[in-house]
Amino acid sequence: RVMSACPVDALLLRGSCVANEAMLTGESVPKLKTAVDAADADEGARALAAVDGTDKRHAANCVYGGTQILSAAGGRRGEG
Numbered sequence: 001r002v003m004s005a006c007p008v009d010a011l012l013l014r015g016s017c018v019a020n021e022a023m024l025t026g027e028s029v030p031k032l033k034t035a036v037d038a039a040d041a042d043e044g045a046r047a048l049a050a051v052d053g054t055d056k057r058h059a060a061n062c063v064y065g066g067t068q069i070l071s072a073a074g075g076r077r078g079e080g
Contacts, residue, residue: 014075
């Protein structure tokens, strides 16, 4: 089941999802997006401030506005 489009660019802090980015990239294969590593998450605001849409460091951890989320799984607090 296709969920609604992601309303904003987001950095995943927990959990994972499969996102269809075809409308942005033309890529026909959906991408698995995973939460940032605990070490990166511990950097707090500094890690988030570094992501401005051009930084590829967190490309596998970002879901972009307008992309379709095909499936999602939430992470549990304390995992990591």
